[in-house]
Amino acid sequence: MKLKPSLDWLFIFVPLAILLRFWPGGISPTALFLCSALGIIPVAGWIGRATEALAARVGEGLGGLLNATFGNAAELIIGGIALSKGLTNVVKASITGSIIGNVLLVLGLSILFGGVKYKEQRFNRTAARTSVVSLSLAAIGLIIPTVFHFAARSSPAGWSPLMEQKLSLAIAVVMFLTYFCMLGFSLRTHKHFYRTAQGHAEEGNDAQWSRRKAVTILLIATAFVALLSEFLVGTIENVRHSIGVTEVFVGVIVVAIVGNAAEHSTAVIMAMKNKMDLSVGIAIGSSLQIALFVAPVLIFLSYVFGRPMDLEFTMPEVFAVVASVYILFQISGDGETNWIEGIQLLSVYVILGILFFYLPEPQHAAH
DSSP: OOOOOOGGGGGGHHHHHHHHHHSTTOOOHHHHHHHHHHHHHHHHHHHHHHHHHHHHHHOHHHHHHHHHHHHTHHHHHHHHHHHHTTOHHHHHHHHHHHHHIIIIIIHHHHHHHHHHHSSOEEOOHHHHHHHHHHHHHHHHHHHHHHHHHHHHHTSTTOOOHHHHHHHHHHHHHHHHHHHHHHHHIIIIITGGGGHHHHHHHHHHOOSOOOHHHHHHHHHHHHHHHHHHHHHHHHHHHHHHHHHTOOHHHIIIIIIHHHHHHHHHHHHHHHHHTTOHHHHHHHHHHHHHHIIIIIHHHHHHHHHHTTOOOOOOOOHHHHHHHHHHHHHHHHHHTSSEEOHHHHHHHHHHHHHHHHHHHHOOOOGGGGO
16 A cells, blocks of 8 residues: 555644643643644644535535635634734734735645646636736735824824724725625626636545535534644744744744645645646635635624734735735736746745744734
8 A cells, every 4th residue: 555645644743732732741832832733734624625525515605605614714713712812913914924825835836836747737817817806905905904004193183093993894894795795706696717616626525425424524623623723822922932933923924824734735736636727716715715704704703802903914914915916916817827937936935934034023012
């Protein structure tokens, strides 16, 4: 029997993390952080599989909604737990990190690995463009509170956190509603745009799980993600101080990669099977879900926890999102990719990673 590399190998870290957490005397927080992070990856993958199996059973419309909700369960759970502990900066950084991670890292790796195998790969230009335009809209929504801050600060009335929270809440509602319009567009009125991508998606689901099995796995996996996220978030402070990285770096790079890892691997595998439509769909779709669905939901949750969060990001984060969307717009225009475009996307991601690594903590960390 030939061993195939699989994310499931990382399951070993789940019991390890639990052991480290409850070991009397406590072992290094950094080890717990790493084990929790690696443990979340395969469990999030199982959430994805169970969701897909369930979606295939309940029909397209509801299936799409299920995919949207549970497709980002890991990010939502990590974000929710971080919010409840007051780590607002980490949560905001993980939103931007997920967007740039999907656009630059996931798509970059997919295009590179696919491009090494096939000289040129084509994808559905119309579907990609529609999604990229929606992503641009989402980027605008995320930039406005920062623009507001700078504009209001110079006016006589001045800037107040309360105004900013109200503004962010209003924008979150608009983005949330736009997301459902996008779902209706892709699943109902203009399905034909997305047909090729959907066709490939059906093939992947070879083993049909029963509805009960899918629901059981979904619930168990979600519980484990919640448990491991609790460990992960609980050790962020210690790890930051011991390694000497900022909250923004942890959010933008580490938390974002952990939350999205399962989707990342699917996108790369599909590209290597020359199913570029599906890879592009996963990368752009995932960014869209983060911006239009996860970000607003986290804003609503922050009110539930009594710690209202705003959508004001640091200037480097705003720049990173805008730059990513701009490059994506350039690349998605011609409907074909080759390996050098993958390298270009990855190099931008690495450059931004270096920026966030050296970036000092923002002054308004307390607010």
